[in-house]
Amino acid sequence: MRKFVESELAPHALEWEDEGHFPDWVFKRLGDLGYLGVHYPVEYGGQGGDWGHAIVLAEELARCGSAGVGMAVAVQAEMATPPILKFGTEEQKQRYLVPAIRGEKILCLAITEPNAGSDVAAIETVARRHGDGFVINGRKMFITNGARAHACVLVTRTDKSAGHEGFSLFVVDTDLPGFSVSRELDKLGMRSSDTAELVLDDVRVSSDALLGSEGRGFVEIMWELQGERLIGVAGSVAGAWLVFERTLAYAKERHAFGQPIGSFQAIRHRFAEMATELEGARQLCYDTALSWEKGEYPVAQISMAKLYAGLVVNRVMNACLQIFGGSGYASETGVERAWRDARLLRIGAGADEIMREVIAKTMGL
Numbered sequence: 001m002r003k004f005v006e007s008e009l010a011p012h013a014l015e016w017e018d019e020g021h022f023p024d025w026v027f028k029r030l031g032d033l034g035y036l037g038v039h040y041p042v043e044y045g046g047q048g049g050d051w052g053h054a055i056v057l058a059e060e061l062a063r064c065g066s067a068g069v070g071m072a073v074a075v076q077a078e079m080a081t082p083p084i085l086k087f088g089t090e091e092q093k094q095r096y097l098v099p100a101i102r103g104e105k106i107l108c109l110a111i112t113e114p115n116a117g118s119d120v121a122a123i124e125t126v127a128r129r130h131g132d133g134f135v136i137n138g139r140k141m142f143i144t145n146g147a148r149a150h151a152c153v154l155v156t157r158t159d160k161s162a163g164h165e166g167f168s169l170f171v172v173d174t175d176l177p178g179f180s181v182s183r184e185l186d187k188l189g190m191r192s193s194d195t196a197e198l199v200l201d202d203v204r205v206s207s208d209a210l211l212g213s214e215g216r217g218f219v220e221i222m223w224e225l226q227g228e229r230l231i232g233v234a235g236s237v238a239g240a241w242l243v244f245e246r247t248l249a250y251a252k253e254r255h256a257f258g259q260p261i262g263s264f265q266a267i268r269h270r271f272a273e274m275a276t277e278l279e280g281a282r283q284l285c286y287d288t289a290l291s292w293e294k295g296e297y298p299v300a301q302i303s304m305a306k307l308y309a310g311l312v313v314n315r316v317m318n319a320c321l322q323i324f325g326g327s328g329y330a331s332e333t334g335v336e337r338a339w340r341d342a343r344l345l346r347i348g349a350g351a352d353e354i355m356r357e358v359i360a361k362t363m364g365l
């Protein structure tokens with residue numbers, strides 16, 4: 001995997017950052033190599049592995065040097081497809097999961113809306129029963145892979161009066177009449193992945209587009225978010241380790257006042273702290289992944305891992321940029337890019353504040 005990432009992806013990182021997206025062939029190539037289904041059952045084209053393999057994939061993709069690639073692949077392999085495996089019908093698995101694992105169909109996951117991000121229960125996209133199917137209306141915001149996806153896993157409301165029991169998931173083809181990409185968003189980091197706003201205007205689907213059970217969508221998407229958070233942590237911590245290692249090498253070579261900058265106590269101690277914090281974040285991620293793999297549902301621990309990793313990774317990136325000095329600020333070293341990319345971990349898939357809320361709730365507060 002490392003050889004593949006370093007020889008086939010990393011050489012293009014800069015070009016893809018500039019273009020604002022990486023090409024679709026990356027999905028197909030990853031699919032051909034078996035990397036889009038590392039822990040999916042062999043009967044659906046997966047590798048039959050476990051969560052350890054998914055963590056390795058996220059960590060190795062960080063070596064690409066463009067975090068947007070790892071994020072888009074994670075959306076495909078760890079965010080949009082898990083609900084199809086867990087809640088989907090056999091027909092949905094054959095139609096969406098199998099081609100997604102092969103890299104032939106690109107998928108996105110659409111939860112967020114213009115008026116509902118952290119507060120998932122505030123979503124306004126409605127799926128209304130119509131004949132033997134549904135008509136869907138609404139807007140989805142900040143959707144990774146949204147501009148190029150062939151299918152979308154969508155969170156909707158099917159019964160506004162039913163509170164948390166009124167949500168349902170759907171998996172819909174994006175070429176249906178009424179489904180459109182209204183715009184692509186420019187953004188601070190993760191620039192090689194596309195981020196779109198989607199509009200659903202009277203999109204008619206048959207009842208076999210319903211994913212999972214009608215009315216269970218809220219619980220189902222909360223389950224999905226746990227794995228999503230964990231995989232985001234694994235990739236981001238691995239990315240921070242890479243920047244740390246490069247900064248360490250630089251600090252040993254770069255001289256000021258007649259000595260390597262890494263030998264100044266202020267900097268030496270910063271490295272010691274960074275390594276300690278990064279190792280803490282990595283071990284928390286591994287330990288949590290192990291519980292998840294065993295079938296436990298460690299919501300508080302996943303939220304702690306995401307909160308802690310977000311804080312640590314951003315502290316580390318900031319310190320590394322500082323240690324690189326002017327070279328850190330210049331684009332050519334790639335440190336400023338990593339620093340920009342890292343910022344998302346504290347916002348996406350549940351911001352720091354939401355992680356604190358989840359953790360505090362498990363304490364009865």
Ligand SMILES: Cc1cc2nc3c(=O)[nH]c(=O)nc-3n(C[C@H](O)[C@H](O)[C@H](O)COP(=O)(O)OP(=O)(O)OC[C@H]3O[C@@H](n4cnc5c(N)ncnc54)[C@H](O)[C@@H]3O)c2cc1C
Nearest residue numbers: 109110111112116117118142143144347348349350351353
């Ligand atoms: C690059 C990128 C890619 C993304 N990809 C996807 C995707 O593929 N699919 C998808 O569905 N979404 C995606 N998102 C959306 C992302 O998950 C949301 O941006 C995130 O959940 C935060 O929602 P919001 O932006 O609406 O912020 P808001 O919910 O409006 O929050 C704004 C601020 O208020 C704070 N806040 C909110 N509630 C509380 C509270 N109770 N207590 C204290 N503070 C609070 C938040 O923490 C935040 O700091 C993506 C976002 C980005 C930037």
